[in-house]
Amino acid sequence: MTTLGVRCLDRAQVTSLGGGDFDAAMADIVDVLALFEAGQARMSPECVLPLATDDRPGYAYGLPAWVGGRFDAVGLKWSLHLPPQGVGQPSSYSTTLVNHLDGRPRGLVESGLLTAVRTAAVSALALEYAAPGPLTRVTVLGAGFQARTHLSMLAGRFPGIERVTIWNRTPSALAWATQRAWPFELVVAASLEEACKGVDALLCCTNAERPLVGEDAVAADRLVLQIGRNEVSFAAIERFDAVLVDLWGEFRLTSAKSLFQMHRAGRFEPARLAATLADLVAGRWRPVPGSSVYFSSFGLNLFDIALAARLLEAAERLEVGSWQALLTLPGESP
Structure with missing residues (x-):
């Protein structure tokens, strides 16, 4: 038997x-x-x-x-x-x-x-292959499990990072981050505007129901990763030089992710998509130095x-x- x-x-x-x-x-x-x-x-x-x-x-x-x-x-x-x-x-x-x-x-x-490690691993691949310039200063938005996992990923995978700025709507929720040692300087930003200044990559790991990242976050030599559901505004997405996704699938018709909402609203055509995660890891696409890049992480x-x-x-x-x-x-x- x-x-x-x-x-x-x-x-x-x-x-x-x-x-x-x-x-x-x-x-x-x-x-x-x-x-x-x-x-x-x-x-x-x-x-x-x-x-x-x-x-x-x-x-x-x-x-x-x-x-x-x-x-x-x-x-x-x-x-x-x-x-x-x-x-x-x-x-x-x-x-x-x-x-x-x-x-x-x-x-x-x-x-x-x-789930958190898988998401952070996708972000690590995007940072490795889609960042238009060197990564020395990074910002992480959010204070939950995804933000914590992404900080650990940055510490373990990117030794060239010199400073990481963190921000959350409730500053006290970031106490855990300030109580441990990191291989980079850790700065708690007093405002979202401060958190977005002068960084090479912006990692959005929040539970925001409405966009909190606007056009002012789009900058040359910057990669913006959207990990949460609805964090980046349509106007900001329109301004990026290159828009990337992990996959352009049927879920675009129902997902609450900012980019897919924008597509259903008739403001983003698939022809404008620069690359998928598969294109990145296969070496079929690389960013232009000096450009601004947006990566929407759906989670496969x-x-x-x-x-x-x-x-x-x-x-x-x-x-x-x-x-x-x-x-x-x-x-x-x-």
Whole structure:
């Protein structure tokens, strides 16, 4: 008889298996993009379930994808996003369910950390390949998990950065950043305007419902990364010399990302798109020195499935996590 089941990994186990490894995540993303272009990886548009009630609005998202090659995975990321909760309480929860491509169950992975690392790894690739000039001064907007993960990514991946400026609408929410040592000078800006002055890259990691980055943030030799949902104004996007995305997909018809809202409003045509993330990592596009570049990071479920599959492979090999039987198949008849 054969027993099929799933291996469950909690946040601590994900961390112990390398879930916070930016280099590994970047390598996963590069491989997945090559598989996608070769027809060996696919994803479907997200399924959105509104959770709105009078006192508790929110959304649940189902994000399916499959990835071949070394990942051998088909899966679903299930993510719930709620309004800001109390101090110390998360406003989102993510879990990824993975099967082998032949259908056999594989595992269930807590994916809050993986989501943040995946997003920061995409940002690292954009900073590496899409910045029009040297990166010595960077600003990070926001104080949540994405902002924290991006600061860690900058510290670990870009030794040439000399100063990082941080800003948040609630300055006290940045206390965590000032209480640890960084390999660069860390400055807390008193205003958004101050935070955007004289920087080579601007990383927008906020939960802003309305644009907070306007035309004055567009400058020569500057890369602006939009990680949050609706942070950059249409007028600002129109002024950038080059507009990039991780992928121009069907999700542009429903996503609340600034660029896709702009497209649906008839103010951004696909012909104006300079490059995708695949173009960047394949070397098919590089920025013009002195130009202004905008990168919209949607967040591809292809990457979520791949990262979870890599950790599950390691967990199986090292016997990490709890294994739960699901189904016992009868043996072959003599």
